[in-house]
Amino acid sequence: xxxxxxxxxxxxxxxxxxxxxxxxxxxxxxxxxxxxxxxxxxxxxxxxxxxxxxxxxxxxxxxxxxxxxxxxxxxxxxxxxxxxxxxxxxxxxxxxxxxxxxxxxxxxxxxxx
Amino acid sequence: xxxxxxxxxxxxxxxxxxxxxxxxxxxxxxxxxxxxxxxxxxxxxxxxxxxxxxxxxxxxxxxxxxxxxxxxxxxxxxxxxxxxxxxxxxxxxxxxxxxxxxxxxxxxxxxxxxxxxxxxxxxxxxxxxxxxxxxxxxxxxxxxxxxxxxxxxxxxxxxxxxxxxxxxxxxxxx
Numbered sequence: 001x002x003x004x005x006x007x008x009x010x011x012x013x014x015x016x017x018x019x020x021x022x023x024x025x026x027x028x029x030x031x032x033x034x035x036x037x038x039x040x041x042x043x044x045x046x047x048x049x050x051x052x053x054x055x056x057x058x059x060x061x062x063x064x065x066x067x068x069x070x071x072x073x074x075x076x077x078x079x080x081x082x083x084x085x086x087x088x089x090x091x092x093x094x095x096x097x098x099x100x101x102x103x104x105x106x107x108x109x110x111x112x113x
Numbered sequence: 114x115x116x117x118x119x120x121x122x123x124x125x126x127x128x129x130x131x132x133x134x135x136x137x138x139x140x141x142x143x144x145x146x147x148x149x150x151x152x153x154x155x156x157x158x159x160x161x162x163x164x165x166x167x168x169x170x171x172x173x174x175x176x177x178x179x180x181x182x183x184x185x186x187x188x189x190x191x192x193x194x195x196x197x198x199x200x201x202x203x204x205x206x207x208x209x210x211x212x213x214x215x216x217x218x219x220x221x222x223x224x225x226x227x228x229x230x231x232x233x234x235x236x237x238x239x240x241x242x243x244x245x246x247x248x249x250x251x252x253x254x255x256x257x258x259x260x261x262x263x264x265x266x267x268x269x270x271x272x273x274x275x276x277x278x279x280x281x282x283x284x285x286x287x
Contacts, residue, residue, distance in 0.1 A: 031212035038210025052210040055238050055251040082253060082271055084213050112215070 002040035010039040017071055018098040023086035027095035033108040035085045039070050053083040181225030182233040187245035194263055197232050201284050202260040205235040206251050213272035214255045220274050259284050
């Protein structure tokens with residue numbers, strides 16, 4: 001399990017970035033919760049929020065290089081987030097929220113990890 | 114028969130060979146890794162199952178089956194594929210904290226109950242299973258590999274359920 005501190009940091013980052021980019025969280029917030037925890041886990045282990053929805057040959061090298069650190073380059077340039085963390089309004093899976101509470105993350109991932 | 118599947122975002126076409134690190138580019142067949150001595154017990158079990166009536170669900174020691182989708186690892190994957198015979202094999206390659214993976218899994222479970230002639234497997238692409246993940250080739254998570262006769266014949270990169278179903282149907286009837 002990632003640390004509470006990193007989960008909180010990534011939760012706040014996600015809310016802030018969603019607002020800034022005009023994107024929304026998934027209608028199914030369990031998806032959002034899992035990804036936020038994945039980012040937190042990488043923050044703990046690698047020092048950077050490496051995208052948890054990719055497979056890497058060398059995670060530390062990728063974290064240093066930065067392309068896939070959240071927000072990744074595809075997201076910054078084209079608002080493409082295959083983690084389904086930041087969804088444009090026209091995306092079928094987009095909900096209406098740009099906020100997610102710590103309790104929501106905890107409850108929605110209680111059965112995982 | 115080789116099928117091409119689209120990758121998310123870019124619209125580019127990805128072949129199994131292109132995404133398979135270090136695998137020969139001349140064909141879409143991915144070479145099997147040699148089985149470790151630890152998997153000999155699995156080989157025996159799989160051979161025994163081949164003699165039986167067969168089932169889409171294979172439960173081996175150390176593996177878990179969740180509603181028709183069997184968790185595999187780097188040691189159990191190829192023995193199970195070997196034992197699949199003519200059955201199509203669908204492998205769900207996922208990571209622990211991948212949101213779309215979690216979203217797709219119930220749908221994969223549903224597919225496993227729909228297709229009795231398909232073997233559904235899942236692989237946690239963690240550090241332990243990294244050699245197998247590298248052998249099979251994966252960048253985007255989830256990635257679904259479809260195998261027939263022990264060779265990868267198609268791949269879906271990303272949480273694209275409709276594409277996955279279409280591809281499974283094509284491979285099954287091909």
